[in-house]
Amino acid sequence: MAFKGTIVIDKQRCKGCSVCIENCPNKCISLSKGVNSKGYRYAELSSDGCIGCASCAIVCPDSVISVYRVKI
Amino acid sequence: MEISDMIKPENLVYGKPALLTDNVMHYCPGCSHGTVHKLIAEVIEDMGIQDKTIGISPVGCSVFAYNYIDIDWQEAAHGRAPALATATKRLCPDKYVFTYQGDGDLASIGTAEIIHACSRGENIVVIFINNGIYGMTGGQMAPTTLLGMKTSTTPYGRDAKLNGFPLKITEMLAALDGTAYISRQSVHTAAAARKAKNAIRKGFEYSSKGVGLSFIEIVSTCNSGWKLSPVEANKWMVEHMFAKYPVGDIKDVLK
Numbered sequence A: 001m002a003f004k005g006t007i008v009i010d011k012q013r014c015k016g017c018s019v020c021i022e023n024c025p026n027k028c029i030s031l032s033k034g035v036n037s038k039g040y041r042y043a044e045l046s047s048d049g050c051i052g053c054a055s056c057a058i059v060c061p062d063s064v065i066s067v068y069r070v071k072i
Numbered sequence B: 001m002e003i004s005d006m007i008k009p010e011n012l013v014y015g016k017p018a019l020l021t022d023n024v025m026h027y028c029p030g031c032s033h034g035t036v037h038k039l040i041a042e043v044i045e046d047m048g049i050q051d052k053t054i055g056i057s058p059v060g061c062s063v064f065a066y067n068y069i070d071i072d073w074q075e076a077a078h079g080r081a082p083a084l085a086t087a088t089k090r091l092c093p094d095k096y097v098f099t100y101q102g103d104g105d106l107a108s109i110g111t112a113e114i115i116h117a118c119s120r121g122e123n124i125v126v127i128f129i130n131n132g133i134y135g136m137t138g139g140q141m142a143p144t145t146l147l148g149m150k151t152s153t154t155p156y157g158r159d160a161k162l163n164g165f166p167l168k169i170t171e172m173l174a175a176l177d178g179t180a181y182i183s184r185q186s187v188h189t190a191a192a193a194r195k196a197k198n199a200i201r202k203g204f205e206y207s208s209k210g211v212g213l214s215f216i217e218i219v220s221t222c223n224s225g226w227k228l229s230p231v232e233a234n235k236w237m238v239e240h241m242f243a244k245y246p247v248g249d250i251k252d253v254l255k
């Protein structure tokens, strides 16, 4: 069974630490070009390879990632 | 399927636990403290013990832990969390009581309190954040600082002749009869964080069985104190900290 997923990042609360980027098995996340209101470059979903595994969200110290997943 | 069609409540598989408050954490970007807070919140939520849990926060970067997990808390003087937890648990034996302490707090100024709480076999849980440094006060050497590791008070690296050896306090505490479950974990990957969560849950379960003290060390990073990026700090931890502080269960009296 295959899954397709997506994530929603609260970009104003993201601190750009990049721990999520390092933990994504499919390298779907990257840092934004611009900055949020705190001056941090924030994490963004940058490819459509997300499988909704939640690895990024589990390691996010600020718990700003929500993960959605559907069976396909 | 379009992304917008996926973002629906019924498809949500992981999000911030409800027990974490909406306060923005004061921790530096990538600090392990935030991840451990989340795991504790998840365990309390999963066990449905929000109204039965009392946390004791330390002095150190996690001094404000009480702002982030929506349970009852007390704030202890530096190193005294195990003493406060002892009183709390003895006065309220039906509550789950845990301390949350850094390595400076637990293994330096609070050495006496943790040793005797373990020796007495208090039915509490201790979460020990070992980042090998005094994070809050500007990155001074801690008892747990590795040999050769540079800190603001060991600018040329920790030297055994001058500064003594790193203290493996977790193994010391395992030798005491009053400890029931002792484990060392980390939270740098999703797999590691899941194991750490299981260990924390076991600690909470044991504390209600009256079998003694449960102690979960989390080998952590202080990327600011270590002067590395958060991702580099995690790599440095795996390469250097794990050699001295290997992860896994150390003691389990019910096994």
Ligand SMILES: Cc1ncc(C[n+]2csc(CCOP(=O)(O)OP(=O)(O)O)c2C)c(N)n1
Binding pocket: B059, B060, B061, B062, B078, B101, B102, B103, B104, B105, B106, B109, B129, B131, B133, B134, B135, B136, B137, B142, B222
């Ligand atoms: C009685 C007393 N002595 C010293 C201090 C200064 N002080 C504050 S936090 C700290 C060490 C914190 O290190 P650690 O417990 O490892 O926590 P971290 O910040 O690394 O998470 C010290 C020495 C204090 N607040 N009170």
Ligand code: SF4
Binding pocket: A009, A013, A014, A015, A016, A017, A018, A019, A020, A021, A042, A043, A059, A060, A061, A062, A063, A064, A065, B030
């Ligand atoms: S782990 Fe969290 S805070 Fe860090 S960059 Fe990713 S989303 Fe932002």
Ligand code: SF4
Binding pocket: A005, A006, A007, A023, A024, A025, A026, A027, A028, A029, A049, A050, A051, A052, A053, A054, A055, A056, A057, A067
């Ligand atoms: S849910 Fe998994 S696949 Fe999707 S972005 Fe996060 S880590 Fe990557």
Ligand code: SF4
Binding pocket: B026, B027, B028, B030, B031, B032, B033, B061, B131, B135, B136, B221, B222, B223, B224, B225
């Ligand atoms: S100083 Fe270190 S321990 Fe304290 S919040 Fe920053 S990274 Fe975390």
Ligand SMILES: [Mg+2]
Binding pocket: B102, B103, B104, B129, B130, B131, B132, B133, B134, B135, B142
């Ligand atoms: Mg410390």
